[in-house]
Amino acid sequence: MSTNAAPGTGAAARPAASARREQILKEAAxxxxxxxxxxxxxxxxxAAVGISGPGLYRHFPGKDAMLAELLVGISGRLLAGGKRCVERTDGPADVVLDALVEGHIEFALDDRSLITLHDRELDRLRDSDRKLVRQLQRQYVELWVEVVREVYPALVESEARAAVHAVFGLLNSTPHLGRPGSLPxxxxxxxxxxxxxxxxxxxxVPDSAGEA
Known part of the structure; x- marks a missing residue:
């Protein structure tokens, strides 16, 4: 009996299915x-990905699942990317902070639709998915806070956390900067x-911290 897999089945089909899922998620976002x-x-x-609507159900049970995968997924990717920056960046803490900033800028420029989705649609997630998003985001913030306090030791923890949230607000402003073609x-x-x-x-940094 032949052990050859039929075309389109087994391991050979998995990369194609994964690519299709990513395409669906990108267009859904x-x-x-x-x-x-x-x-x-x-x-x-x-229609946006060239398959019938019912065909989407081979990849996702519905729109709710797409939204959950988008928002949980980007929160997880940001955290994983932040951890890689901390673990792999050589040099002092200010170099690590620069790497974190660069990574988040890349996200903010490439995934503007996900920022909009988070702002508008987070409350549509199931409680369990929304809690997971919040948990991942808190871990991401605390990772930044630790590095920021190394760079700016005069900041207490609450000040560093407020600064991190302020920076996220600035970086995540990209959906409001105009259409991609109108940016500089x-x-x-x-x-x-x-x-x-x-x-x-x-x-x-408090003014008093810079005084001689």
Whole structure:
């Protein structure tokens, strides 16, 4: 009896299925951000990726599952990326902080639709998924706080945490900067966000800390 797998089955099919899922999620994120979660139907998501609406159910049980995977997924990826920055970046704490900022800027420029989704649709998640998102986000914040306090020892923990949230607010402002084609260019926008982040951290340091 032959042991060869049929075409489209087994390990060979898994990368294609994974790529299709990513394509579906990308288009779902774009459509949800543009028109709202309830303003988009399964058929429209299917049309955007070239498959029938019912065909989507081979990958996701419904729109709720797509939204959960998008929001839980990006929170997990941000945390994992932050941990990699801390573990793999050589040099003092300010170099690590710069790496964290660069990683978040990359996210803010590449995944603007997910920022919009988080702001508008987080409350639509099931309680368990919403709690998981919040848990992942808290871990991400605390990772930053630890590094910020190394760079700026004059900041107490609450001040460092407030500074981190302020910087996230600045970096996550990209959906409000205009349509991608209207921005001054990726490099210029990244440079602006970088300066704003550094300025915000420096401004958080109490005036008395810099006195001789």
């Amino acid at each position: 774009r459509l949800f951000a543009e028109r709202g979660f309830h303003g988009v139907g399964v058929d429209e998501i299917g 260019g990726r490099d210029a926008t990244a440079a602006l966000l970088r300066r704003l982040a550094r300025g915000a951290f420096a401004a958080a």
